[in-house]
Amino acid sequence: MSPAANHERWETELIALREELGKLRAEQQQMAAAIQDLVTTFRTLATHLGIAAEPYTRKGAASQQRDLPGFA
Numbered sequence: 001m002s003p004a005a006n007h008e009r010w011e012t013e014l015i016a017l018r019e020e021l022g023k024l025r026a027e028q029q030q031m032a033a034a035i036q037d038l039v040t041t042f043r044t045l046a047t048h049l050g051i052a053a054e055p056y057t058r059k060g061a062a063s064q065q066r067d068l069p070g071f072a
Contacts, residue, residue, distance in 0.1 A: 001009075046052035
């Protein structure tokens, strides 16, 4: 195989890898957005069910002993 053909083959492979990397990064950004949506949904549910309060504030020991709804 000639050096020019070898260089061209590597160039083609490099272009394919760059395209695949771009696709993976796009998928990663979509996954991050989906996870953020899940976090928002869980926070909303926790607030609605009274399990958590927004914004979170640390309270004294008395509030830690109260029974939380949905937990045994």
